Amino acid sequence: MTSRNSTATARTGSPVRAVARTQTLIKGTNGSGTVRRTTLPGGLRVVTETLPSVRSATFGIWANVGSRDETPALNGATHYLEHLLFKGTSRRSALDISAAIDAVGGEMNAFTAKEYTCYYARVLDTDLPLAIDVVCDMLTGSLIREEDVDVERGAILEEIAMTEDDPGDCVHDLFAHTMLGDTPLGRPVLGTVDTVNALNADRIRRFYKKHYDPTRLVVAAAGNVDHAKVVRQVRTAFEKAGLLTDHDAVPVGPRSGSRTLRAAGKIDMVSRKTEQAHVVLGMPGIARTDERRWTLAVLNTALGGGMSSRLFQEVREKRGLAYSVYSYTSSFADCGLFGVYAGCRPSQVPDVLKICRDELDRAAAEGLPDDEIARAVGQLKGSTVLGLEDTGALMNRIGKSELCWGDQMSVDDVLASIDAVTPDDVREVAREVLGRRPSLSVIGPLKDKQASRLHEAVA
Known part of the structure; x- marks a missing residue:
């Protein structure tokens, strides 16, 4: 494992940008890519895997938050928030977000799990800067307006109904509840009709500010990507949003715990x-x-x-x-x-x-x-x-x-x-x-x- 430090050159009289720490984690061999990690001031991690032989690139941002981080009253908030980040920022409307990726033949989506959430876009390698700009804008500049919460509530309730109509899918949620009971891990990621109806913009905004801190995020890109260029663009986007100001912040480590399951014969x-x-x-x-x-x-x-x-x-x-x-x-x-x-x-x-x-x-x-x-x-x-x-x-x-x-x-x-x-x-x-x-x-x-x-x- 090798490591190096890099800083941006500052003009005389301008503040010097804090040091970003970059490491080469895996040197590509046998067709696999080179994996590098940069930890930015503010605790944001950027990880890339470079494969020059392909013509596509996928850019994603992972958040260390899932349904197990919710209280009973907030059950479904993580998934609700996933929907809302597509609804518009100060720079883009919901249509602008989807149209930008559609216009280059890319695909964009997100998923919520019990312990993490991911937002991503897959595009041609030449369109990677656009994907980075759009996804970073969504993650850092979401408006989370009350009217958007009300509109999206209907879509989420339909998603819950769709899941309920598929017993082959629903039975896995039931099994999680059988084994884990009425705990954050045992509750459904989508929430319930009652909890989704009870959520409002103010509660979701507080959840967003608490869990979407740079120390709890990982930026990942793979394909025909240039690590240094990805880091520069991501850093610029997060600095413009005022999210990398605490230079002493360190990334939140992996989850840990000692939960024991005892649901025998239930x-x-x-x-x-x-x-x-x-x-x-x-x-x-x-x-x-x-x-x-x-x-x-x-x-x-x-x-x-x-x-x-x-x-x-x-x-x-x-x-x-x-x-x-x-x-x-x-x-x-x-x-x-x-x-x-x-x-x-x-x-x-x-x-x-x-x-x-x-x-x-x-x-x-x-x-x-x-x-x-x-x-x-x-x-x-x-x-x-x-x-x-x-x-x-x-x-x-x-x-x-x-x-x-x-x-x-x-x-x-x-x-x-x-x-x-x-x-x-x-x-x-x-x-x-x-x-x-x-x-x-x-x-x-x-x-x-x-x-x-x-x-x-x-x-």
Whole structure:
């Protein structure tokens, strides 16, 4: 790792700009890009991955705020704010923001998660200065007017309704609540109809000022980008907004904590008139900072990560009991979830759950054979590399890594971490994670007799 300092030259009698610290974190090899980080006075971090061989660039700003930072009364505020930053600044109307990116054939969007929010634009490399200007303007100069809050409330309520109409999506929110209860991590990112209706411009502005401080932001750009030019333009934008005045400020570090999940044997059922029943059977997983995350990723891939996985073979291929069945992990700063999802006819739910529980118990007791683990390792390595084939994915990787881990890993390092997972590692994690008593979330039109059999799945 090499580092250097850079300062802007000042005219005689003009104040000297404070020093920005720049580091080269990864030197590009084997087709991967060079990753650099600059920490600006004011605590704002700028991370780039330079790939001269591509003709596109993706620019994003990550905020260290998500729905877990909300009080019960503010549930949904982070997502509401995400919408409002597109509604206009002192320089641009909502139409100006979207038209500027549309005019160059780019794409712009944002997403809110439980622990972070990201705003981004993907454009041709020649249009990167425009993307930087627009996204920085949105993040630093949003007006958050009462009339915009009122208009956008309707759109968010429709988004909540759309999610409610998709039980295959909604059941994952239910599972988070089953496992985490009425806590910030257990509540829905979108909020509820009641909490969204109760939010107003003043409350959202206070939330914005508290959480969108430069020390809590990470700027990320990937593609055919020049690190120094990106830093200069970002610095100028934030200085014009008066947001880099505290030269002693330091970036907020990654989240930490010690949350323990104890939702064993709990069942949550929501009765709905749907054609299918949607179920998630699961238990506590591991935090994203846990070094065993690579091992759990291999285990997850082997159990339910593809067409050759155990769950897909046993539930769909051999018995035809479900069209969609898979396992997944959700990792947070201080805890995690492991879940198995299946969508099937209501009459088949008990049989599907029994098969899934049997497979989890068998993996916990006996482990997985070496050939299954080797296949999962290969599948995970391939999907990891193929998932980084566009600049948007690269921007997501370096931005999230900086925000959540405070460090960067090269693709080679990631592949080496996956390769380092041994069969014994997988068996040990399987015993620990899958050996726990599961909980269950169900959405569908289950009859009383069917519902009474669900307890067998978590016994």
